[in-house]
Amino acid sequence: MTMMQVHVRKADLTQSVLVEVQVSPLPDDAVRLAVESFSVTANNVTYAVVGDGFKYWDFFPAPEGYGIVPMWGHAQVIESRHAEIAVGERLYGYLPMASHLDVLPGRVTPGGFLDIAAHRQPMSPVYNSYTRLAADPEHDPAREGERMIFAPLFRTGFLIEYFLRGADWFGAEQLIVTSASSKTAMGLASVAKTLSPTIRRIGLTSQQNVAFVESCGLYDDVVTYADLERLPVLRSVSVDFAGNADLLARVHRHFDAALAHSALVGMTHIEARSASGAGEPLPGPKPAMFFAPDHAVAFFKTHGPDEGGKLVASAWRDFLAVTEGTVAIERHSGLAAAREVFAAMVAGQIDPAKGIVIEP
Numbered sequence: 543m544t545m546m547q548v549h550v551r552k553a554d555l556t557q558s559v560l561v562e563v564q565v566s567p568l569p570d571d572a573v574r575l576a577v578e579s580f581s582v583t584a585n586n587v588t589y590a591v592v593g594d595g596f597k598y599w600d601f602f603p604a605p606e607g608y609g610i611v612p613m614w615g616h617a618q619v620i621e622s623r624h625a626e627i628a629v630g631e632r633l634y635g636y637l638p639m640a641s642h643l644d645v646l647p648g649r650v651t652p653g654g655f656l657d658i659a660a661h662r663q664p665m666s667p668v669y670n671s672y673t674r675l676a677a678d679p680e681h682d683p684a685r686e687g688e689r690m691i692f693a694p695l696f697r698t699g700f701l702i703e704y705f706l707r708g709a710d711w712f713g714a715e716q717l718i719v720t721s722a723s724s725k726t727a728m729g730l731a732s733v734a735k736t737l738s739p740t741i742r743r744i745g746l747t748s749q750q751n752v753a754f755v756e757s758c759g760l761y762d763d764v765v766t767y768a769d770l771e772r773l774p775v776l777r778s779v780s781v782d783f784a785g786n787a788d789l790l791a792r793v794h795r796h797f798d799a800a801l802a803h804s805a806l807v808g809m810t811h812i813e814a815r816s817a818s819g820a821g822e823p824l825p826g827p828k829p830a831m832f833f834a835p836d837h838a839v840a841f842f843k844t845h846g847p848d849e850g851g852k853l854v855a856s857a858w859r860d861f862l863a864v865t866e867g868t869v870a871i872e873r874h875s876g877l878a879a880a881r882e883v884f885a886a887m888v889a890g891q892i893d894p895a896k897g898i899v900i901e902p
Contacts, residue, residue, distance in 0.1 A: 543564075543565045544562050544563060544564055544565060545562075545563050545565050545640060545641045545642035546560060546561070546562055546563070546640060546641040546877050546902070547560075547561050547563055547602075547604070547610055547638065547639070547640040547641070547877075548560055548561075548610065548611070548639040548640065548877050548880055548881055548884075549561050549604045549605065549608035549609070549610060550590060550608060550609050550610070550611055550639075550884070551607065551608055552590075552593070552594070552599070552607060552608060552609050553607065555587070555590050555591070555884075555885075555888045556885040556888050556889060557885075558881045558884070558885070559608075560877055560878060560881060565642065565644075568621055568623050568644065569623065569646075570623050571623060571624050571646060571647070572623055572624065572644055572645065572646050572647075573619055573621070573622045573623070573624050573627050573644070573645050573646075573647055574619070574620055574621040574622070574642060574643075574644050575617035575618065575619060575620065575633065575637075575642060575643045575644070575645060576617060576618050576620045576641065576642055577615065577616075577617050577637050577638070577640060577641055577642060577643060577902050578615070578616045578617055578618055578632075578901065578902075579615050579616050579686070579690065579899055579900065579901045579902075580613035580614060580615025580616075580637050580639070580690060580880075580899070580900055580902075581613065581614060581615060581687075581690035581691040581897065581898060581899050581900070582613065582880065582883045582884055582887055582898045582899075582900060583691060583695060583725055583887070583897075583898070584721075584724050584725070584726075584887060585694060585695050585698075585725070585726065586611050586612070586613060586884065586887065587884075587887055587888050588785075589611060589612050590609065590611050590888075591785075593609055593611075596833075597664060597665050598611075598612055600661065600662075600664070600665060601636065601638070601662060601665060601669060602638035602640070602643070603661065610638045610639055610640060611638075611639045611884065612636055612637070612638065612639075612669070613636075613637050613638065613639055613900075614634075614635070614636060614637070614690055614693070614694045615634070615635075615637045615690050615900075616632060616633065616634050616675075616686060616690070617632070617633050617635075617637055617643065618630065618631070618632050618633075619631045619632075619633070620642075624647050624650075626647070626650045627647055627650070627655070631674060631675075631676065632674075632675045632676070633654075633672045633673060633674060633675065634672070634673045634675060634678070634681070634689070635654075635671060635672035635673060636669045636670070636671075636672075639877065639880050639884070639900075640877070640902070641877065641902045645657040645659065645672065646658050646659045647672075652674065652677045653673065653674060653677050653678065654671055654672050654673045654674050654678075655671075655672055655674075656670045656671055656672075657670045657672065658670075666835030666836070666838075666839065667835075667839070668834075668835040668838045668839065669835065679851075679855065680693075680851075680855050680858065685862065687871040687873075687897065687899050688862060688869075688871070688897070690899060691725065691869065691871065691897035691898075691899065692725055692728075692729065692861070692862075692865075692869075692897075693858065695724075695725040695726040695728075695729055696725070696726075696728075696729035696732075696857075696858060696861055697729070697834070697838070697854060698726050698729065698730075698807065698834040699726050699727070699728070699729025699730035699731070699732070699733055700729060700730075700733050700854055700857050700858075701834050701837040701838060701841060702730050702781060702805065702807065702832060702834075702837075703730055703733040703734050703737060703738065704733075704837075704841060705832070705837055706734075706738075706779060706803070706805075707737060707738050709803070711738065711741055711779060711802075712777075712779055712802035712803040713777055713802055714741065714776075714777045714778050714779045714802045714803070715741070715742060715776045715777050715778065716741060716742040716743070716744055716776055716777075716778045716779075717730075717731075717734060717741050717742070717743050717744065717778070717779055717780075717781065718744050718746065718773070718778050718779070718780040718781070718793060718797075719731060719743065719744065719745050719746060719761075719780075719781050719783065720746045720780070720781070720782045720783055720784040720786070720789060720790075720793070721746070721747065721782075721783040721784040722745025722746055722747040722751075722755045722761060722764065723745075723747050723748075723751040723754055723755050723894035724783045724894070725869075726783055726807065727745070727781070727783050728758060728760055728861075728865065729861060730781060731743050731745065731758075731760035731761055732760055732857075732860065732861040732864055732865070733857050733860075733861070735760060735864075736857065736860050737857070742762045742763070743760065743761045743762050743763075744761065744762065744763050744764075744765060744773060744778075745760070745761035745763070745764045745765070746765055746766075746767055746770060746789075747764060747765075747766065747767070748766065748767060749766050749768070751894055752764055752766060754868075754893075754894050754895050757868060758864075758865060758868050759864065760864065760865075767789060770789075770792055770793065770796060771792070771796050773796065775796065775797055775798075775800050776800060777800050777802055778797050778800060778801055778802065779801070779802050779803040779804070779805070780793050780797070780801060780803070780804050780805065781805045781807055781832075782804070782805065782806050782807065782829070783807050785806075790804075790806075790824070790829065791824060794824040794825050794826045795824075795825055797826060798825045798826055799825070799826060800826075801825075801826035801827060802827065803827055803830070804824075804826065804827050804828070804829040804830065805829070805830055805831075805832045806829050806830065806831050806832065807832045807834075868895070869894075869895055869896065869897040870895060870896055870897065871896075871897045871899055872896050872897065872898055872899070873899045873900075873901060874898065874899070874900050874901070875900075875901050876900075876901075876902065877900070877902050879900060880900040880902070883898050883900065
């Protein structure tokens, strides 16, 4: 048996090759998955951009100089040598840009399991968890596309709001969000709108995305990057999803001492991640990296898996209701299409009003 994998060139993320790989016999207690579908979002670009530093390339090994980009999606068990996992079962979780994946299930429960393969253990258990759809209260067969596109990003947004609310928003009156059209930013804005309604939500975006961001109804004000300096200088927190050093510097210079907290999350503006603002001392607080997996572990340790799951699920349902119809799901067949879509996503050429799903 062979499988197909997309190997992305680390030195140039727009370049990739489609490779056929011979599959070894399945070892004892292992399970072989056929990848059914996955989404391609700006989040996947972030995984690739910071892949070496945060070990995202280590989940699915590839030849030297290349990497397999992690995706979120659905898969079906096509072969099992594990007594508790049946052929035909469907799962949701972290998948490669590939046709198949072998996993070694551990800590198996009716709701899911962890891949306990040795090479994955240095990484966060958040990425090693697979949900069994038959026992998953969040699973809706009619909304699988939305789950792949939004759910991982929404959960990051949920955790950011939870962290900021736990810190009493650092005394801020308003939230400044860069790359407001990104799906993680939308998740943050949605949760803040529901759970922290007194915090004014300001979405910064490019001129071409203003109409889309306004149509979502998640922000109190939508401002182009060019108009950033017109914002009132009130005590604020900023959450940067863009990764644009010059933009971040402008935010810090504009708000200065009024900026109570500066969080770094994503990197949607890949072309400007090393812009001239990088390395210069910034006024205001030192930007702090927000690593969602660590916050997820702490959140579920505090609330427990059941209660924590209910809190996330409630906010997720609110988000789906608010964003209904704002993103059109576009499905593509084959891994060749995945290569093209990922390259376009890296280049910033994907309309934020589209949610891309690949069916290998």
